[in-house]
Amino acid sequence: MITLDSVLRKLAIREPRLEALYSYFCRPSGRKWAEMLRERGDFHSMGEHCSIDRYAYIDDRAYIRIGNNVRMARCYIFGHDGSVNMINRAFGLRLDNVGKVDICDNVYIGFGAIILPDVKIGPNAIVSAGSVVRSDVAEGDVVAGVPAKRATRLEFSVAMLKAKNQRLPWRHLIEQRALDDYGASASEIERMRLKYFFGLEEEK
Amino acid sequence: MEELNKALRGALVSRFGVLQALEDDTALFSGGLMDSLSVIELVSFIEEQIGCAIPPAEITLQNFDSISRIVRFTSRFGANANVK
Numbered sequence: 001m002i003t004l005d006s007v008l009r010k011l012a013i014r015e016p017r018l019e020a021l022y023s024y025f026c027r028p029s030g031r032k033w034a035e036m037l038r039e040r041g042d043f044h045s046m047g048e049h050c051s052i053d054r055y056a057y058i059d060d061r062a063y064i065r066i067g068n069n070v071r072m073a074r075c076y077i078f079g080h081d082g083s084v085n086m087i088n089r090a091f092g093l094r095l096d097n098v099g100k101v102d103i104c105d106n107v108y109i110g111f112g113a114i115i116l117p118d119v120k121i122g123p124n125a126i127v128s129a130g131s132v133v134r135s136d137v138a139e140g141d142v143v144a145g146v147p148a149k150r151a152t153r154l155e156f157s158v159a160m161l162k163a164k165n166q167r168l169p170w171r172h173l174i175e176q177r178a179l180d181d182y183g184a185s186a187s188e189i190e191r192m193r194l195k196y197f198f199g200l201e202e203e204k
Numbered sequence: 205m206e207e208l209n210k211a212l213r214g215a216l217v218s219r220f221g222v223l224q225a226l227e228d229d230t231a232l233f234s235g236g237l238m239d240s241l242s243v244i245e246l247v248s249f250i251e252e253q254i255g256c257a258i259p260p261a262e263i264t265l266q267n268f269d270s271i272s273r274i275v276r277f278t279s280r281f282g283a284n285a286n287v288k
Contacts, residue, residue, distance in 0.1 A: 151241055152242075152244060153240075153264070159265055160236065160240040163234060163235060167236075
């Protein structure tokens with residue numbers, strides 16, 4: 001069946017300048033946006049089960065390698081340092097300053113994070129919101145800050161999340177969901193959250 | 205290692221705000237008593253106590269999720285460990 005979504009998606013794959021139409025009219029999820037980028041072959045390579053916010057700013061895509069289960073919020077990724085152009089003119093030089101960005105399996109990049117060229121991230125790592133990553137992020141690290149530094153280890157974040165989830169009244173509904181299915185029981189979960197957060201049944 | 209056990213118990217209360225009664229095997233992180241972001245500060249404290257740097261790859265729940273695990277792990281540093 002031909003839908004607006006399928007037509008605009010095909011156009012976005014055929015002509016990158018038209019991706020804004022797909023984004024604006026179809027508002028694709030991060031999973032769908034990532035699949036479109038993968039099909040278009042923007043990146044050096046890209047694994048499976050990825051999600052990329054459609055407003056993430058990703059430059060120099062040919063120099064970016066993305067593993068499996070990489071999730072990006074609205075972040076910024078660069079494969080070059082533009083200051084080299086100023087340096088070249090100022091000092092009469094002919095220098096290059098381009099590098100690869102290697103994002104391994106199971107990496108989350110938070111909102112507003114900036115990834116500079118010549119870095120490897122992960123596997124099994126989190127770049128916290130607002131971080132500026134200018135050197136490698138070790139396997140299993142959670143980094144934060146400017147410049148990004150180790151804040152904890154992912155294993156500890158997972159343990160804390162598990163402990164926190166034990167206390168959630170809607171935990172049984174979350175556990176019934178399939179992976180990446182955020183629609184199942186959504187209204188019931190929202191109702192329980194509101195009651196838990198504010199102590200009252202919210203009236204719509 | 206008795207000194208480390210005592211120092212840890214003191215720090216968990218005074219620096220990390222763990223107010224519950226602690227057994228040696230009480231799960232600190234997986235039990236939800238400590239925030240995951242505290243682990244790096246905890247490791248720094250232990251490094252100060254034993255006078256050795258702990259490699260990042262060794263910062264695991266297996267080594268740091270309870271007082272007994274921490275004491276057992278740091279005993280590996282043996283003669284190099286200099287408990288303050």
